Amino acid sequence: DAGVTQSPTHLIKTRGQQVTLRCSPKSGHDTVSWYQQALGQGPQFIFQYYEEEERQRGNFPDRFSGHQFPNYSSELNVNALLLGDSALYLCASSTRATMSREQYFGPGTRLTVT
Amino acid sequence: EDKVVQSPLSLVVHEGDTVTLNCSYEVTNFRSLLWYKQEKKAPTFLFMLTSSGIEKKSGRLSSILDKKELFSILNITATQTGDSAIYLCAVDTGGGGSNYKLTFGKGTLLTVNP
Numbered sequence: 001d002a003g004v005t006q007s008p009t010h011l012i013k014t015r016g017q018q019v020t021l022r023c024s025p026k027s028g029h030d031t032v033s034w035y036q037q038a039l040g041q042g043p044q045f046i047f048q049y050y051e052e053e054e055r056q057r058g059n060f061p062d063r064f065s066g067h068q069f070p071n072y073s074s075e076l077n078v079n080a081l082l083l084g085d086s087a088l089y090l091c092a093s094s095t096r097a098t099m100s101r102e103q104y105f106g107p108g109t110r111l112t113v114t
Numbered sequence: 115e116d117k118v119v120q121s122p123l124s125l126v127v128h129e130g131d132t133v134t135l136n137c138s139y140e141v142t143n144f145r146s147l148l149w150y151k152q153e154k155k156a157p158t159f160l161f162m163l164t165s166s167g168i169e170k171k172s173g174r175l176s177s178i179l180d181k182k183e184l185f186s187i188l189n190i191t192a193t194q195t196g197d198s199a200i201y202l203c204a205v206d207t208g209g210g211g212s213n214y215k216l217t218f219g220k221g222t223l224l225t226v227n228p
Contacts (some may be wrong), residue, residue: 006154033214042118042218043157055209056215082202088155094214102148102162108155114133 002027004093004106012112013081020074021109025093031055032074033103034066035090043090049074050096078111086113116141116207120219128227131193135222137203138185145206147179147186148216152200159189160201193226200224 013019025032031050035043041113045058049068068074072093076083088110092103118141131168139147146164150157152198162168163179163186170177174193190197200223204216 031214033216035218037215040220041123042120042220043216044216045217048214058215090156092216102159103216104159105150105156 003059004029004091004104006091006106006109008088008109009107010016010110010112011104014114015081015083017078017081018079019081019111020109021078021089021091023076023091023106024071024073025091026104029093029095030072031076031094031096032072033092033094034074034076035062036085037088037090037108040089046076051070081113083113086111115218116205118203118205118217120201120203122160122220122222122223123220124223124225126225126227127193128197131226132189132191132216133193133224135188135190135201135203135224136217137187139203139205139217140184141205141207141217143207144155146200148204148206149186149188150202150204152202152221153198157202185205190224193224195226198224198226208212 034046035050037043047057051067062089063079090108091106094103121136149160161177166181174191177188198220202221204218208215
C-alpha cells in the first residue's frame with residue numbers, strides 16, 4: 001500500500017521565482033493538507049483540499065495557492081518566492097470516510113530559496 | 115490565536131532512562147490532540163487523544179490528556195537510541211464538519227545516548 005508521496009525531494013529556487021510542489025495521497029484518502037516547516041519549528045498549516053476545493057486556510061498570503069485533481073492528488077504553488085519561504089513542505093492525507101482524524105504525512109519537499 | 119507549547123524543547127538522556135514530554139494548548143476549537151515522531155522528514159503518527167484521563171499505550175510509549183488543565187504528556191520508558199527524534203504535539207482545531215486543521219508545537223528534540 002503506497003503511502004503519501006511528494007515530489008520533488010529537493011528544490012533550489014531564486015527569489016522572485018515560482019514553484020510547484022506535488023503530492024499524491026495515501027490510497028483510499030480523499031483529503032490533502034499542506035504544511036510548511038521552517039528549521040527548528042513545528043509544521044504550520046497552509047491549507048486543506050477536499051473535493052477539489054480549498055476547505056480551510058491557515059495564515060499564509062495569497063502567494064500560496066493550491067489545487068486538487070479528480071484523482072485526489074494535489075499541488076502547492078508559491079509565487080514571488082522570498083528567502084523566508086525556504087522550508088520543508090509537508091503534505092498530509094486523510095479520509096472523511098471514517099471517523100478517524102488521523103493524518104498521514106509524506107516525506108516532504110525541501111525548498112531552498114537563494 | 116491558537117497556541118500549542120511543548121516543553122522541554124530539547125532533552126538528552128541515557129539509554130534506559132524514562133522521559134516525560136509535555137504539551138499544553140490554548141485553542142478556540144479543540145477536536146483532538148495528536149503526538150507524532152519525526153526522525154528525518156515525515157512525521158509518523160503515535161497517538162490521538164480525545165478524552166481526558168484515558169491513557170493510550172503502545173509498547174514503551176504512553177500518553178494521557180487532561181482537558182480541564184489543557185495539557186498532555188508523552189512518556190517513554192526504557193529509552194533506546196532509536197527513540198532519538200523530534201516529538202511533535204498537535205491539536206486538531208479543524209472547523210465545522212469534517213475539516214481538519216492541525217496546530218503544532220515546536221517539538222521536543224530527544225537525544226538518547228548509549
